[in-house]
Amino acid sequence: MNKDNVSTQSLKLENILDLAEELNSLKDIDAILDRILLESRLITGAVAGSIFLVENERLKFRYTHNDELYGKEGNNKYIYSSFEIPLNRNSVVGYVADTGKPLLIDDVYSLPENLPFHHNSSFDEKTGFHTKSMLTVPLKTLQGNIVGVMQIINATDATGKVISFPPESESLISFFARNATMAIERGIMTREMILRMMLMAELRDPKETGAHVQRVGAYSAEIYHRWALNKGINIQTIRRQKDVIRLASMLHDVGKIGISDSILKKPAKLDDNEYNIMKFHTIFGARLFHNASSELDILSREIALNHHEKWNGTGYPGKFKEESDESVTLGEGKKGEEIPISARITALADVFDALGSVRSYKEKWPDSKVLELIKSESGKHFDPEVVDAFFQILEVIIAIRDKYQ
Ligand code: C2E
Ligand code: SIN
Ligand code: SIN
Ligand code: FE
Numbered sequence: 001m002n003k004d005n006v007s008t009q010s011l012k013l014e015n016i017l018d019l020a021e022e023l024n025s026l027k028d029i030d031a032i033l034d035r036i037l038l039e040s041r042l043i044t045g046a047v048a049g050s051i052f053l054v055e056n057e058r059l060k061f062r063y064t065h066n067d068e069l070y071g072k073e074g075n076n077k078y079i080y081s082s083f084e085i086p087l088n089r090n091s092v093v094g095y096v097a098d099t100g101k102p103l104l105i106d107d108v109y110s111l112p113e114n115l116p117f118h119h120n121s122s123f124d125e126k127t128g129f130h131t132k133s134m135l136t137v138p139l140k141t142l143q144g145n146i147v148g149v150m151q152i153i154n155a156t157d158a159t160g161k162v163i164s165f166p167p168e169s170e171s172l173i174s175f176f177a178r179n180a181t182m183a184i185e186r187g188i189m190t191r192e193m194i195l196r197m198m199l200m201a202e203l204r205d206p207k208e209t210g211a212h213v214q215r216v217g218a219y220s221a222e223i224y225h226r227w228a229l230n231k232g233i234n235i236q237t238i239r240r241q242k243d244v245i246r247l248a249s250m251l252h253d254v255g256k257i258g259i260s261d262s263i264l265k266k267p268a269k270l271d272d273n274e275y276n277i278m279k280f281h282t283i284f285g286a287r288l289f290h291n292a293s294s295e296l297d298i299l300s301r302e303i304a305l306n307h308h309e310k311w312n313g314t315g316y317p318g319k320f321k322e323e324s325d326e327s328v329t330l331g332e333g334k335k336g337e338e339i340p341i342s343a344r345i346t347a348l349a350d351v352f353d354a355l356g357s358v359r360s361y362k363e364k365w366p367d368s369k370v371l372e373l374i375k376s377e378s379g380k381h382f383d384p385e386v387v388d389a390f391f392q393i394l395e396v397i398i399a400i401r402d403k404y405q
């Protein structure tokens, strides 16, 4: 290695150490995977990449980028596809997961015949993408457990021409992956903790709660992403906000903990008195984050409190004096941009999900009727810009619903 190479290499190492620190500021698993993939691709100029995580002895496709096919900044419905492969040596990712060793391939279409693994060309055939060079590294904990595999595809030179991954990228990316694995484990734990919290609250059938909460969180994150692009907000800010919005939105109904089961689980329509009590779940939720200090607490509070406000001012709980006051009463509804954007988005995500699901008190609505209601409530219940963003990414919304059933 010549002198130049050594200094670029140490510069890159320094960047990687800085990055490891930044990764620790992210909370949600999807935001963490997004960042890991983005930075690994930047280091190597790779056009595409995917992350697989080990679950029940299988490799689950969990996150993906492909600038050529999906663009750099827009919403990506492919991150919600549920596809998995066996953890064995027949595939490239399976081989890397099983051996625990990185694998550098210059051209996947000229692999020697005698290797245990094969390149699966069905993705290329389906999409017209041409996979050539590939670097696949295990995501390994300090204890040596394999939690997944990251694969980056088609390194490029300064002119955008596809080249082989330089030999030193194998150790650089492996080094980065070791730091990244800790962030991944933390991200999975955060999400599991939120799911466990909602489960303990026994808000509904435990089998349903997890999926429902993940759906509303994902819908909100993706609607926010589209809405923010429409507003010209820069992509770094979008990435950071999307991270917290997903988790905070998962907690929107946590205040239902304060509502008695006789109301919460009533298998029929609520009477006026019961419905009035039910409305306090917004205030109960906000109280749980009363001493909000972290960004996540602040946003969770904002969403819990305001997710039933309506754009035209007819929602609840409205403006009231002191929420910790026992005798708090509902006030005049907040209107338009008085309602925080996080809550305007979660309101739509929540209603879309509620209407498309069976509840103890209602049947599931057909899609056409749900979409019709959302359209007709634009400017009434919902912020019109949020409705527009929702319809722009309807494909992503449907992919989310299919993933978390
Ligand atoms: P949720 O089930 O998560 O519903 C969230 C929101 O979706 C509702 O807020 C409402 O805006 C919308 N939504 C749900 N089902 C329908 C429907 O059949 N038609 C229409 N047009 N909109 C619907 P909302 O009304 O403020 O209710 C808040 C929460 O109160 C609901 O959360 C649910 O837990 C409870 N709730 C509301 N109505 C009833 C009821 O008649 N019986 C029971 N047992 N619970 C109810
Ligand atoms: C994970 O397995 O990546 C965390 C939970 C989930 O998103 O399913
Ligand atoms: C639940 O009530 O089961 C969870 C939260 C929600 O309804 O959005
Ligand atoms: Fe609610």
Ligand code: FE
Binding pocket: 252, 253, 350, 354
């Ligand atoms: Fe809800």
